[in-house]
Amino acid sequence: MYTFKGLLTENGWLENVFVKLDESGNISELKTVEKPEGEYVDGYVLPGFQNAHSHAFQYAMCGLAEYFEGSEVPDDFWSWRDAMYGIALSLSPGQMEDVAAMLYAEMLRNGYTSVAEFHYVHHDKDGKPYQNLSELGERLVSAAKRAGIRITLIPMFYQKGNFGTRPYDLQRRFISKTIEDYCQLLEASKQSIQFYDKANLAVGSHSLRAVQKEDLIESSLLSKDYPFHIHIAEQLKEIKDCVDFYGKRPAEWLLENCNVNEKFNLIHCTHLKDNEVEGIAKSGANIVLCPSTEGNLGDGRFRFKDYQNFGGNWSIGTDSQICVNPLEDLRLLDYGQRIHTHRRDTFFKPNLGDSGFNALKTAWKSGRNSMGFENENFFKVGESFDAVVMDAKAPLIETSSLKNLCNTIVYSSDSSHLSGTLVAGKWVVKNGKHENYENVRRGFVKSINEIKIR
Numbered sequence: 001m002y003t004f005k006g007l008l009t010e011n012g013w014l015e016n017v018f019v020k021l022d023e024s025g026n027i028s029e030l031k032t033v034e035k036p037e038g039e040y041v042d043g044y045v046l047p048g049f050q051n052a053h054s055h056a057f058q059y060a061m062c063g064l065a066e067y068f069e070g071s072e073v074p075d076d077f078w079s080w081r082d083a084m085y086g087i088a089l090s091l092s093p094g095q096m097e098d099v100a101a102m103l104y105a106e107m108l109r110n111g112y113t114s115v116a117e118f119h120y121v122h123h124d125k126d127g128k129p130y131q132n133l134s135e136l137g138e139r140l141v142s143a144a145k146r147a148g149i150r151i152t153l154i155p156m157f158y159q160k161g162n163f164g165t166r167p168y169d170l171q172r173r174f175i176s177k178t179i180e181d182y183c184q185l186l187e188a189s190k191q192s193i194q195f196y197d198k199a200n201l202a203v204g205s206h207s208l209r210a211v212q213k214e215d216l217i218e219s220s221l222l223s224k225d226y227p228f229h230i231h232i233a234e235q236l237k238e239i240k241d242c243v244d245f246y247g248k249r250p251a252e253w254l255l256e257n258c259n260v261n262e263k264f265n266l267i268h269c270t271h272l273k274d275n276e277v278e279g280i281a282k283s284g285a286n287i288v289l290c291p292s293t294e295g296n297l298g299d300g301r302f303r304f305k306d307y308q309n310f311g312g313n314w315s316i317g318t319d320s321q322i323c324v325n326p327l328e329d330l331r332l333l334d335y336g337q338r339i340h341t342h343r344r345d346t347f348f349k350p351n352l353g354d355s356g357f358n359a360l361k362t363a364w365k366s367g368r369n370s371m372g373f374e375n376e377n378f379f380k381v382g383e384s385f386d387a388v389v390m391d392a393k394a395p396l397i398e399t400s401s402l403k404n405l406c407n408t409i410v411y412s413s414d415s416s417h418l419s420g421t422l423v424a425g426k427w428v429v430k431n432g433k434h435e436n437y438e439n440v441r442r443g444f445v446k447s448i449n450e451i452k453i454r
């Protein structure tokens, strides 16, 4: 039982809110009270942030691909990708788990309570399947359990090196040769989530370049039962390769060949033409934007305003993990648009909400959908209490009116203003400290030192 100074609903802030939980951490009662009952928390509660796109192993290489020494040619996305493949090839299952556990603990510290793990490193270092086909997926679920975050494991279908080409040796840990192989991986993945009650499953194909036409179409039919995730239209070279091979741009091809619907989660969509913007928005699909990664890799700028004009759904993801702070990513998304449009209305909806609230709500709702949950309300009786608490004594928060509080949080807070994170009603991070921090940190440092990459 808790009483919070404030709690955000879809209709604004409530003050002095009592929240009672059952033994599973689901809300059994939620009401405003005169006198606090249970643990009093001097903080403002937001629904936990939803991280709709993550590759956990890439956390091991954060900050390592910014180096010029020994190189005459400038770095680009594709040289970054080679460095990333180096990391993918070097991690043992135990090391994969240690890296992911640290990352997930950091996500929680920054207010994420759920992560969609777009997982494509499946085999051993020689490219041989493990006895348990989902060995590494299971390690990711285990990492999520150690950290206490909810995870949607998304085993990825990855088949080709590029459009119509065989896989490169560097990609040997990723490959399912056929759709049957992928379905076997999916079956094994179903077992891998059984031991953690905060894990579920989604499906996906890595990208148009990584899976051949018929198989990609077939894999997308799995969206009948699961959320379907795919990278699309991130890099200009990828657009060109796709046009050369299919005679179509990636998003155009997808819209023409697959039944793109609200179960589809399209990662990036950086480079879209008018008809693609409209087609995706009208399909009800969710676009997952990863502003820090897209900025770090020099991908380009998403046509946010045009997409919003059609009422398109969007959420955010940490992707390469270069930033795991959702507030920072929301700001970067907004400011990238403002710099380009010379306007301050990125998250504007006529007569509805404000920038901070609209950003929080849309990212949350579409993020929930990307993981297979269709919540309408931030907090509802019968549903799990997953929340992030902002410190009511942080100076700008303490002096903000409720009317301005969402904007104060989104536009002027950093992670030091988060006082804690709760998953299923329990503090996982309190006063800025993760409950299992030392254990997780030691495992991470040991594993990173073993692989000698930093």
Ligand SMILES: [Zn+2]
Pocket (backbone or CB within 6 Å): 053, 055, 118, 231, 267, 319, 320
């Ligand atoms: Zn990605």
